[in-house]
Amino acid sequence: MSKQFNFPKEKNYLLVPEMPTPNGRMHLGHLAGPYLKMDILRRKAERGGGKAFVVSGSDVFESYVELKASQLGIGTEDVCNKFHPQIIKDLEALKIHFDFFLNPLDEQWRARFFKREKELMQQLTDAGVVEEREEDLIYDPVNERFLNGCWIKGTCPNCGSGTGSYLCETCGTHYRPSDIFDAATYPDARVIKGTALYLKLDTKKLFDKVEKMEINSVFADILKRYVELQGPYIRLTTPQATGVEWEWGADKKQVLFTYSALLFFSVFCGDICKEQFDLPIHPFDAASDFTTIASFGIDNAIPYLAGVLAGGMELPGLKAFDYYLSNHFYYLNGEKFSTSRIHVIWGSDIVHLAQVQPDVVRYYLARQNPELEKKNFDVSEFITVVNEELFVRYNNVLKEAFAVLPQLPGEAPDDKWCAALQSLIAEQNSFLNPPGFNLADALHPVDEWMDRFDGWDAAERKLYAYWWLKGFALLAYPFMPDISTALWNRLSDETELTIDHFFSGNKIVRQPVEDILFKEVSYTQMEKCLPESIKVNP
CATH class of the missing domain: 1.10.730.10 (Isoleucyl-tRNA Synthetase; Domain 1)
Incomplete structure (x- = not known):
């Protein structure tokens, strides 16, 4: 018998990196975070004889797709269809492999994706963990849209940094649009009393799970601070132009909040994995031997720690993610990577x-x-x-x-x-x-x-x-x-x-x-991919 190493059998993995917004390409700041580590983990598992499926896709209903559509003068689906393949090209360039990287708007997936998201939302509702909460909705009558997501900017209620949408990119705090609304900045806006649906968090169960997962203490503290500021709730619906529609009563219709709905997208990734690889059991099934892992950056800490994790523990018959791999922001020559400023590689x-x-x-x-x-x-x-x-x-x-x-x-x-x-x-x-x-x-x-x-x-x-x-x-x-x-x-x-x-x-x-062999790299080579913001005379 030939010589062999003595290693324990590798686990089977479902790896679900966070879903990027298809409003632009992927730069090294993105790739160094959630995506490279999942590819390295996949290769480690396969080197040991295990199975590691990597499935994710574009977050087509993130509101910044609407902003990009407005800037380009095209429809939101056109934006997704333009940048989705470019994202894949940037991933593939660094040999970051996906078994499936889904565009939910493709005809192959669209109907199933919408249906599955609604099924899972209904399961949370039936589990008794969804509550309707009153809140101030900010409406812009000039542009005929609600000021939320990409359409609102203000000051973070936690750290005081300039911020926008629902998440502070400096400290990771998640807030309501009304928390950063300044009437002086939006003089035409009207405050409307309304409601939205929220997931009620079982904070003891959630914090116990966070501790068991040994999540980075900085990220755990972001979750604790969020609960202190916002209470034990995480948004499930929002009044946005694009998304999966959800009705819960007469004249009560919004779309599923895409950040919390990353839970539903993740389960859908498991659906595709089970189907395409003929698995005997769903990777998120409570009885599955698959180790499920998500990866994300600090700006998505609350969506994953509250919406995805807490919601995953409430879906009947399914389990939440087993582990999270998180990362802080990545900088380029001392300044944060920025697509809007074209400070990117x-x-x-x-x-x-x-x-x-x-x-x-x-x-x-x-x-x-x-x-x-x-x-x-x-x-x-x-x-x-x-x-x-x-x-x-x-x-x-x-x-x-x-x-x-x-x-x-x-x-x-x-x-x-x-x-x-x-x-x-x-x-x-x-x-x-x-x-x-x-x-x-x-x-x-x-x-x-x-x-x-x-x-x-x-x-x-x-x-x-x-x-x-x-x-x-x-x-x-x-x-x-x-x-x-x-x-x-x-x-x-x-x-x-x-x-x-x-x-x-x-x-x-x-x-x-x-x-x-490894090849030498010169500044002259690098200059071809550098942004104007950091080009210097060599």
Whole structure:
């Protein structure tokens, strides 16, 4: 029997990154947050022989779609259909894989999506956790619309920052539009007494769940502050022009509040996963063995911690998300990424215009990731890291290993050698398993593997070069899939890069090493994808 590593069986996952608004493309600030980490987790799971399905889609009823439609002079569906494929292109450029990335307005999904959202809303209503609450609605008679979402701006009632819509991007506070309304700013507006539907939060059950999930304390505090300010309720409906309509009485009709309805969208993603992959049970079924995980940024803390999590615990027969992966804001050269100010680097542009390898972008974003605090993509630092760490250090070790490859792979290393690699994989896995998820720490075993080769003498290098290279492919794969896969294909007949296949399919294909090396990055390259706001004379 061939040698094998001893790892516990990987879990089955349904990964649902937050649904982006299709009013623009995806920049590195988006990609470094909810999306890259889910792809890395997926690759880690599949490397271990598990299943990890990634399903999400565009939040087509987020109100900023209406604003973009107004700016472009086209319909809201046209906006969604314009930017949805561009979002996919930016994701794909950095090798961020989705099994399905849905546009709910596509004919393939539209009727089912609307029906499912209404079914789930009815289930919450039948569970007795939906309440009608009075509130001030702000109406603009000039433009004939309610001032909420993208159409209202004011001051955050918590931190005093300028804000708009329903969520403060500085402190994460969620509020009612009336909380930030200033009559002096909107002199034509009228305050109308109205009602909306809210989910009544079981705060004890909710906070117990938050504690069990070991959610980042900063995010847990945002939830506590929200309940103190707004009470134990989260919005379920709002008077908006676009959305899934919901009636609950005579002359009482609004649309489902898209932020809280991310719960319904998530369950719909589970529906598609069960159907398309012929699963015996729904991933959100209470009896399912799937581990369900959502990822989101600090500006969506309350929708996910209150609406999605609390609502998920009330849907009969289903379970709430098992884990959350959250992140703070990402900055670009010291200022927050901003689509409106065009202070961005688009995902596709850094790869296709600047001709930077996706692997090196992923490496830097993982190393400089905003999981625990806000972080900064510094262009000069990025170039230095790529050129000094990857182009010089990593390439030198890879070239040295290839230079001493034997004619044949040879016998598998002894148990002590294998135990060292297994220990590093286990360490990496520990940082890629929630709740202890930490991308930067998960990169350390890759660096340690590099150090190990550097520490060997000439005889050890020649003896272990083949197995060291194969080990590098395993450790680097979640972060740097292109180079890892190219390397694996040189060393194995096994098409799947998995831990179980490490000792099998051994071969050595001797070709030039350029396609498994990291390429140098220059400022001249980067300038092709940089916004005017940070371009400088090199």
